[in-house]
Amino acid sequence: MSQHENHAFEHRDDEAKKLGMWLFIFTELLLFGGLFLVYSIFRSQYPDSFHEGSLELSVTIGAINTIILLVSSASVAVALTAIQKNNTKLSMQMLLLTVFLAAAFLVNKYFEWGAKFHHGLYPGSELMQLLDRGHHLYFSLYFFMTGLHALHIIIGMILLLISYFKVKAGKVKMDDFMHLENAALYWHLVDLIWIFLFPLMYLIS
């Protein structure tokens, strides 16, 4: 009984937690926004090089990774709905599925980058030095932007795993789920950035 009363008076501000997460997301959007701006400027200056550069990328792998991220974004949203409906088991399953899909994305990325590295195409390689300015810029931006995005995938996986263990331990529950909600917001951000990266890097040519 006394435990129940303590809980009722526990100081907690869910709105502030959410607003804080959104403010952080704004800085992330502007970080990638700056890179998209650099991409747009150089694309307008070297349209032919960017066109030829994008032909080097596999649309199939890009499309598979897009589908993976969309499904993982939906599964983490289901995990949040499940915890709000007090379905802890489904929430944990969905979090594990999301982390698994994130890992699958990275495996794809590993093979994609691996093939480029195999052909001597990686930042600072001799081949990169020989490329003309336009191609050099395209591949530098490709590696930097998808690399920074992959780093966000890894951070997102860690956040989702922490959420998973918190749900398991009963610390994230039906009436106290902000940790999971904020981790989910971060994961959607990763998906959101990829939604723009995919057409700009792989498709437009």
Add this chain to the structure above:
Amino acid sequence: MSEHTHHITPYKTLGIILVVLFFFTFLTIEITSIHLGALTVTVALLIAGVKGFLVLSYFMHLKHESLLLKILVAMVFVLFALIVLITFIDYAFR
């Protein structure tokens, strides 16, 4: 206690949004494979914009958030658009 601040998105809504996102992904791949010239970039960015809007509205629950948060998010995109515009004007007139 905090019922009014937390809207629960139904599973069905999430499923429908996912299917719509699949459709737009397929559409953008098909459209960009046709040669539309300068239109390609515009169409691809428009579709990406729609997909982004769906993710923000439904997956990130912005649809049911406070007006303050909606305005804040909109302002970030307005700010980015202004930065892009001003930078391109700078490049166009040097």
